[in-house]
Amino acid sequence: xxxxxxxxxxxxxxxxxxxxxxxxxxxxxxxxxxxxxxxxxxxxxxxxxxxxxxxxxxxxxxxxxxxxxxxxxxxxxxxxxxxxxxxxxxxxxxxxxxxxxxxxxxxxxxxxxxxxxxxxxxxxxxxxxxxxxxxxxxxxxxxxxxxxxxxxxxxxxxxxxxxxxxxxxxxxxxxxxxxxxxxxxxxxxxxxxxxxxxxxxxxxxxxxxxxxxxxxxxxxxxxxxxxxxxxxxxxxxxxxxxxxxxxxxxxxxxxxxxxxxxxxxxxxxxxxxxxxxxxxxxxxxxxxxxxxxxxxxxxxxxxxxxxxxxxxxxxxxxxxxxxxxxxxxxxxxxxxxxx
Numbered sequence: 594x595x596x597x598x599x600x601x602x603x604x605x606x607x608x609x610x611x612x613x614x615x616x617x618x619x620x621x622x623x624x625x626x627x628x629x630x631x632x633x634x635x636x637x638x639x640x641x642x643x644x645x646x647x648x649x650x651x652x653x654x655x656x657x658x659x660x661x662x663x664x665x666x667x668x669x670x671x672x673x674x675x676x677x678x679x680x681x682x683x684x685x686x687x688x689x690x691x692x693x694x695x696x697x698x699x700x701x702x703x704x705x706x707x708x709x710x711x712x713x714x715x716x717x718x719x720x721x722x723x724x725x726x727x728x729x730x731x732x733x734x735x736x737x738x739x740x741x742x743x744x745x746x747x748x749x750x751x752x753x754x755x756x757x758x759x760x761x762x763x764x765x766x767x768x769x770x771x772x773x774x775x776x777x778x779x780x781x782x783x784x785x786x787x788x789x790x791x792x793x794x795x796x797x798x799x800x801x802x803x804x805x806x807x808x809x810x811x812x813x814x815x816x817x818x819x820x821x822x823x824x825x826x827x828x829x830x831x832x833x834x835x836x837x838x839x840x841x842x843x844x845x846x847x848x849x850x851x852x853x854x855x856x857x858x859x860x861x862x863x864x865x866x867x868x869x870x871x872x873x874x875x876x877x878x879x880x881x882x883x884x885x886x887x888x889x890x891x892x893x894x895x896x897x898x899x900x901x902x903x904x905x906x907x908x909x910x911x912x913x914x915x916x917x918x919x920x921x922x923x924x925x926x927x928x929x930x931x932x
Contacts, residue, residue, distance in 0.1 A: 597621040600761060601668035603661070603683060605633060607645035607734035608700060609674030612762070615737065616672075617652040621761050624667060630659035649738035665690040670698065670758065672728070676873045677703030677783075680712055684719045696724035696754045698747070702782035703875045704882040713775050724754035727775055728762070729782040730833035731841035733848075737767065744768040746833040748778040770833065777825030781816065781835035785842045786876040787883055788812035789850040790857070790900050792843035794910045797858020808896065809843050814926075815894045819883070822890035850876045857903065857910050877904055895920060 602613040605627025617623040640651045658664040726749035749755035759769035842848045856866035880901045899913035
């Protein structure tokens with residue numbers, strides 16, 4: 594018998610499968626739930642997720658459960674790993690089945706597209722009083738599946754619950770840090786997707802490594818400015834949840850958002866680019882929430898605004914680039930901005 598709390602991972606895509614494997618290998622009694630009962634049955638039989646991570650052999654100790662209520666009732670820790678557009682519905686569906694004393698964590702990045710709210714607000718509203726945490730940071734599922742070194746961070750208002758989740762995940766090749774800045778961790782994980790599109794566009798247009806570095810750095814500046822306005826801590830955005838995830842997503846071709854930007858930079862239409870990727874591209878909805886927050890706080894975010902206009906097909910990537918280059922000369926860090 595394991596002395597570790599039982600965990601239910603809700604979401605059997607690439608990231609959910611990879612995290613479930615990490616937890617099971619670490620000795621936590623782990624159950625993986627997914628919407629597709631047939632796919633789960635195939636995973637149980639083959640010990641592989643043939644659609645998302647076919648190269649990864651899943652631990653023999655990993656359990657599979659097609660019934661959501663059963664999975665939730667049996668867990669002391671729930672780890673939600675669904676796309677952001679499915680997050681609110683899942684929280685509503687599990688609310689009645691979360692057992693007394695259980696905690697909820699999520700490795701979902703983005704905002705609720707229906708309301709534009711942060712995901713922790715959805716959790717607080719529907720699961721009042723339940724300990725909650727976000728797991729985020731620079732982490733491609735495929736590399737985790739390969740056992741390559743990865744570092745994430747777990748942020749929660751409850752230090753004890755952050756520590757519990759981090760301890761469950763922490764392993765030789767999977768380091769898990771902790772923090773208490775939930776809003777900063779969520780902002781970094783969402784906004785980096787928008788900035789990855791911009792960097793992908795620049796690379797798709799073959800603008801060079803100088804342009805890529807400039808785009809990432811000025812994008813980080815936008816993240817810091819918006820973070821300061823909404824109460825995020827700068828050290829969070831300069832850490833794994835912000836800068837770390839930003840660099841990975843802007844430079845790694847496993848990123849769907851970067852690949853979207855690359856395709857647009859090559860001249861592919863938005864519709865065709867999304868079809869080629871074949872999975873949810875979070876930035877398309879995230880950018881509108883980022884710009885809504887910026888407008889509410891009177892903050893200018895020229896890169897994010899350019900991405901929004903390109904994704905709404907108001908301007909071409911080339912026109913967006915010209916607008917950025919035509920901006921007036923100014924100090925890198927005016928005194929009113931974070932230093």
